[in-house]
Each structure stands twice: as C-alpha cells, then as structure tokens.
Amino acid sequence: MGEAVSPYLHLYIYISISSVLIGICGIVIFAGKPIPSMLPHTFRRTMATKIPTSFKSIIYSTHNVDDCSSVLSLHNYTAAEDLNSSIVVRTLAFPINPSDVNQLQGVYPSLPLKTMNYSTEVPSAIAGNEAVFEVIHTPRNSSGNLKKGDWVIPLQANQGTWSNYRVFPDSSHLIKVNGLDLFSAATVSVNGVTAYQLVNNFVKWNKGQNEWLIQNAGTSGVSKLVTQIAKANGIKTLSVIRDRDNFADVASVLEQKFGATKVISETENNDKIFGKEKLPEILGPDARVRLALNSVGGKSSSSIARKLEKNALMLTYGGMSKQPVTLPTSLHIFKGLTSAGYWVTELNKKSPETKIKTVQEFIELYKSDKIVSPKNEIETVEWDVEKDSDDDVLGMVKNAINKKGKKQMVVLKWD
Numbered sequence: 258m259g260e261a262v263s264p265y266l267h268l269y270i271y272i273s274i275s276s277v278l279i280g281i282c283g284i285v286i287f288a289g290k291p292i293p294s295m296l297p298h299t300f301r302r303t304m305a306t307k308i309p310t311s312f313k314s315i316i317y318s319t320h321n322v323d324d325c326s327s328v329l330s331l332h333n334y335t336a337a338e339d340l341n342s343s344i345v346v347r348t349l350a351f352p353i354n355p356s357d358v359n360q361l362q363g364v365y366p367s368l369p370l371k372t373m374n375y376s377t378e379v380p381s382a383i384a385g386n387e388a389v390f391e392v393i394h395t396p397r398n399s400s401g402n403l404k405k406g407d408w409v410i411p412l413q414a415n416q417g418t419w420s421n422y423r424v425f426p427d428s429s430h431l432i433k434v435n436g437l438d439l440f441s442a443a444t445v446s447v448n449g450v451t452a453y454q455l456v457n458n459f460v461k462w463n464k465g466q467n468e469w470l471i472q473n474a475g476t477s478g479v480s481k482l483v484t485q486i487a488k489a490n491g492i493k494t495l496s497v498i499r500d501r502d503n504f505a506d507v508a509s510v511l512e513q514k515f516g517a518t519k520v521i522s523e524t525e526n527n528d529k530i531f532g533k534e535k536l537p538e539i540l541g542p543d544a545r546v547r548l549a550l551n552s553v554g555g556k557s558s559s560s561i562a563r564k565l566e567k568n569a570l571m572l573t574y575g576g577m578s579k580q581p582v583t584l585p586t587s588l589h590i591f592k593g594l595t596s597a598g599y600w601v602t603e604l605n606k607k608s609p610e611t612k613i614k615t616v617q618e619f620i621e622l623y624k625s626d627k628i629v630s631p632k633n634e635i636e637t638v639e640w641d642v643e644k645d646s647d648d649d650v651l652g653m654v655k656n657a658i659n660k661k662g663k664k665q666m667v668v669l670k671w672d
Contacts, residue, residue, distance in 0.1 A: 313331060322362045325358055344392060346391060348388050348418065350442075357384060382415075391407070408433070421640075432616050471550070472549070475497055481515040488627075495520075546566055548572070550571075551575075552576070556583070565594060637665075
C-alpha cells in the first residue's frame with residue numbers, strides 16, 4: 258500500500274488551483290473593459306477606506322457674470338463635523354451643469370448658503386449640485402439603510418459636490434443609487450429626475466391608446482431620456498430638432514437608439530402646411546397629443562403648442578433660445594391650453610419623497626435595459642486624487658466649465 262496523503266497537501270493543492278482560476282477569471286473579466294470605477298455598482302468591489310483627515314473642495318465666496326470660473330479656488334481644510342458620528346462619502350464623479358455655472362454667476366434663483374464651516378477667511382460655499390458618492394464611513398449606531406460601499410447622491414441641491422470628500426449628518430440626506438453605472442448615477446438627480454417627472458407626474462396616460470407627447474430640443478440629454486421613459490410606458494414621442502446637414506443620421510439615432518417615435522425638424526415644426534397635411538399621417542388615427550415639453554422658447558414653443566389637443570398641457574423647463582415663450586391667444590381661449598413651468602429643484606425641495614420615489618423607479622428602468630447610459634454623450638476629465646496638484650485640479654475644472662460641446666464630467670481616480 259502507498260503512503261497516506263496528508264490532508265494539508267489536499268488543502269494546499271485546492272488553494273493553489275483556486276488562486277490560479279481567480280487570476281485567470283480576473284484577466285478575462287477586465288481585459289479590454291472599462292476601469293472598475295466606470296462599471297455599474299454591482300460589479301465593483303469596495304476597498305477599505307479610512308476616514309479622511311483633510312478635505313479638498315472647490316469653493317467660491319463671490320460671483321462674476323462675465324467670467325464665473327474666476328471666482329473659484331481650491332481649498333484644503335479639516336471638516337468641522339464629528340466624522341465618527343457622521344456619514345462620510347468620497348466623490349466618484351460630478352458633472353458640470355448649466356445651473357452650476359449660473360450659481361457661480363450669481364443669477365440662479367437658488368443659491369447655497371455661504372458659511373465659515375470650511376475654515377475660510379470669508380463666508381464661502383462649495384460649488385456644484387450634482388455628484389455620485391461612495392459611502393466610506395457610517396456611525397456605529399446608525400439606524401439608516403446605508404453601508405460602506407453604497408453609491409449615493411444628495412437628496413437636495415446646494416449641498417456642494419465639487420470636492421473629494423463630503424460629510425452628511427445621516428442617511429436622510431442621501432439617496433442610494435446602487436445598480437446604476439457611473440454616468441447615470443452622477444446625472445440622475447437633474448436629467449434623470451427631470452425627464453421621469455415630466456413624463457409621469459403631470460398627465461394621466463391611457464395605456465394602449467394612440468397618445469403622444471411633443472418636445473423641442475430633441476437632442477438634449479433630458480429629451481433623450483424622455484423618449485426612452487415614454488417608450489417604456491407605451492407613450493409615443495414627437496421630437497423636434499434643429500435643421501442640420503446630417504439631419505437623417507441624427508434622427509435615425511434618436512429613433513433607433515433613444516426610442517423617439519418620430520423626429521422632425523424645426524422647419525417642419527414651424528410649417529403650418531406640414532402641420533395640416535403631413536402631421537396627421539405621422540400621428541395616425543385617433544391620435545391625441547396631450548403634452549408638450551418646451552426647453553427652447555420663442556417660435557419653437559408656440560409651434561409645439563399648436564399641435565396639442567384641446568385642454569392639453571405645455572410644460573416649460575428651459576429656455577435655450579433665450580427668447581420668451583410666446584403663445585397665441587387662440588390657444589388659450591379656443592383650445593383651453595394650460596402653460597406651466599417645471600423646476601426640478603423647487604419641486605423636489607417641496608416633496609423630497611417624490612424625488613426618492615422617482616430615483617428608485619428610474620433605477621428599475623435602467624436595470625431592465627429600458628434606459629441607455631449617457632456615457633457616450635459625456636466628456637470626462639480625470640482628477641487623480643493622489644497625484645494631481647491643487648493647481649492641476651482647479652485648472653481642470655475651469656477648463657471644463659468653459660468648454661463647449663458635450664456635457665463635462667470630472668471623474669475622481671482613487672487608488
């Protein structure tokens with residue numbers, strides 16, 4: 258008979274083979290794929306992170322309409338809060354939105370309170386309203402539903418997001434966004450919530466019927482989400498976009514990738530003959546155009562309003578043309594048009610539970626592949642937390658503010 262094999266040898270062989278398999282799987286999983294921080298939360302492994310001893314934030318104490326980036330500085334400080342009894346988060350990414358710029362200019366209706374909490378010489382505020390964070394510390398006696406590694410966004414605006422770390426008193430100030438990818442999570446608070454509420458919160462739709470909404474600025478981030486959310490709910494969409502040389506290509510992408518039922522040009526939108534002869538063919542029999550979403554203003558707004566049925570609603574949530582919303586008297590008298598404004602910040606301030614519910618429902622749509630990640634619509638710049646100097650970070654953000662084209666997003670690289 259041969260010698261008995263030691264059980265420790267079996268254990269050693271098992272561990273060795275397992276280690277090799279794990280290594281191979283790791284290579285297969287990550288070869289040619291996005292870096293882990295870009296992947297959905299469910300695919301990321303959270304590393305142990307200590308409570309920070311110092312913070313870096315981009316702050317401002319004054320405003321400048323002509324050159325808003327000139328009021329910014331990068332400030333290092335020690336948090337005034339008791340970190341052990343607070344929720345501490347590190348920033349994964351923050352977008353730069355038009356409302357952020359307007360706040361720096363001092364022209365936005367909602368501004369953060371400037372305080373001395375950041376050890377500054379004068380009262381200051383941290384810039385930014387939107388970001389996705391990762392929880393790195395919760396108090397021992399925390400009764401909330403958050404744990405280390407959760408991805409979260411601020412419940413309300415004006416919290417200050419252009420920072421490497423932030424501190425919140427408890428979980429009631431945050432919304433969990435596990436399940437979203439980095440780009441969707443970082444932008445859901447503005448674009449995602451706006452689009453979802455515009456579609457779902459103002460009109461009681463009749464499923465299975467030929468009901469439509471019409472919107473201008475069809476290539477915007479909100480509009481692309483509107484068409485996807487509407488399609489998921491069985492609502493048809495007519496999207497208006499600016500005339501351009503590659504109109505057919507752009508329209509095809511909006512229809513095939515982002516779910517728009519039909520895309521038309523501003524020329525067609527403003528053409529009364531098109532409205533009488535061609536539009537009925539597009540809409541089909543027994544069509545009801547029940548909602549108009551306006552973010553342009555001027556002639557475009559009156560043209561989409563004309564296509565609404567009687568007693569319909571037009572919501573204005575932006576004014577890219579910087580022209581006033583002009584509506585014919587006849588639409589109010591003879592068609593009973595209602596025209597109202599929508600402001601995501603104020604609505605969710607009045608009803609925080611509405612925002613929480615909206616985000617949760619948005620996440621479910623994303624997880625069921627009804628919503629496409631906006632990653633291809635966003636240009637990123639990287640903030641290497643360990644290597645970039647203060648001047649590098651400040652310069653990067655200032656450049657992003659002044660850059661035209663795609664939405665800019667700062668992605669923080671953590672070792």
